[in-house]
Amino acid sequence: MNPTIIFINLFALGCLILAFTKDRAKTEQSVKVAVKSFFRILPPVLIIIIVIGLLLGFVPPSEISKVIGEQSGFDGVLFIALLGAILHMPAIISFPLAGSLLKSGASISAVAAFITTLTMVGTATLPLEVKELGKKIALLRNGISFVIAIVIALIMGVIL
Amino acid sequence: MIRDYILLGATLIVAATILLIFPDRVDIVTTTSWDYFLEMMVILPAVMVVMGLFTVWVSKETVVKYLGKTSGIKGIFLAILFGTLPTGPLYVAFPMASSLIKKGARISNIVIFLSAWACIKIPQELVELQFLGPKFMVSRLVLTIIFVAIMGVFIEWMIGLSDKKNSSKSTGGENGASI
Incomplete structure (x- = not known):
């Protein structure tokens, strides 16, 4: 067992105990929501796990590294940032995918850019955002988010 | 499903x-x-438990109530905090942001709230910690908070600028008509 796993489970247990001492009924309801969410997120999680297996089994690290590794430079970061901006998937399943890419040749910057644009820039949800918040805010938010995602990614590449 | x-x-x-x-x-x-x-x-059961607790304990109404009337540095911190706690995909947050605008909340707070909701939610960060390690997770988190705060203030400034231009144009027109 590594410390991360212990930390995450202790954190959840701590929250649960704290909640339970405050309000029993609310906590029971929370656990019900948790069980439901678990089974809702399970299929995408299993799908991404299969995809990761196939990806690492068939695509050699040298190929991944060529497209989004250190040698791909800024183009690689830009490419995967665009991919992240367009794709629409739950953030939770993007982390194991990002982790597997990092292990098999992708650069820190590329992985950081992918996660950041994936979560912050929503091409698929843009029409809804425009409708609720207006064109100006929605376009500025998504556009600037894309730029800062790349800046964050480049800084991460330097410091890590 | x-x-x-x-x-x-x-x-x-x-x-x-x-x-x-x-x-x-x-x-x-x-x-x-x-x-x-x-x-x-x-880790998934633990992450779901945290998610479930936040969903039930932090209601949309609370978020809108507190975020609608706080501004300044305190507003920025509150926007980040409230963005990290509730759960659900980003499109759940849009209607909340929209009602915040109607309540007269600062644009910066709304943008920061949306961005925090999108990318620095606590259950999400737990999964990032597991698969990308503490160094990666913490540095991305800190950088994101800094840049998101700057972006919020910048967008508010841009919107203010274009609104001022529009309003000065229209008052100029009225003045011209009255003369």
Whole structure:
């Protein structure tokens, strides 16, 4: 067992105990929501796990590294940032995918850019955002988010 | 939800077919997938519990109520905090942001709230911690908070600028008409 796993489970247990001492009924309801969410997120999680297996089994690290590794430079970061901006998937399943890419040749910057644009820039949800918040805010938010995602990614590449 | 399970079935069939064609890859693919499966299953229930607690304890009404009337540095911190706690996809946050605008909340707070909701939610960060490690997770988190705060203030400034231009244009027109 590594410390991360212990930390995450202790954190959840701590929250649960704290909640339970405050309000029993609310906590029971929370656990019900948790069980439901678990089974809702399970299929995408299993799908991404299969995809990761196939990806690492068939695509050699040298190929991944060529497209989004250190040698791909800024183009690689830009490419995967665009991919992240367009794709629409739950953030939770993007982390194991990002982790597997990092292990098999992708650069820190590329992985950081992918996660950041994936979560912050929503091409698929843009029409809804425009409708609720207006064109100006929605376009500025998504556009600037894309730029800062790349800046964050480049800084991460330097410091890590 | 049923559609997701059908999609999972289809993925399994496709994966099985590919592995039948390339039997030499069965070992590496199944070992890799199994490792990731274990890594996920030791944290997923905990992550879901945290998510469930936030969903029930932090209501949309509370968020809108507090965020609607706070500004300045305190507003920025509150916007980040409230963005990290509730759960659900980003499109759930849009109507909340929209009602915040109607309540007269600062644009900066709304933008920061939306961005925090999108990318620095606590259950999400737990999964990032597991798969990308503490160094990666913490540095991305800190950088994101800094840049998101700057972006919020910048967008508010831009919107203010264009509103001022519009209003000065219209008052100029009125003045001209009155003369």
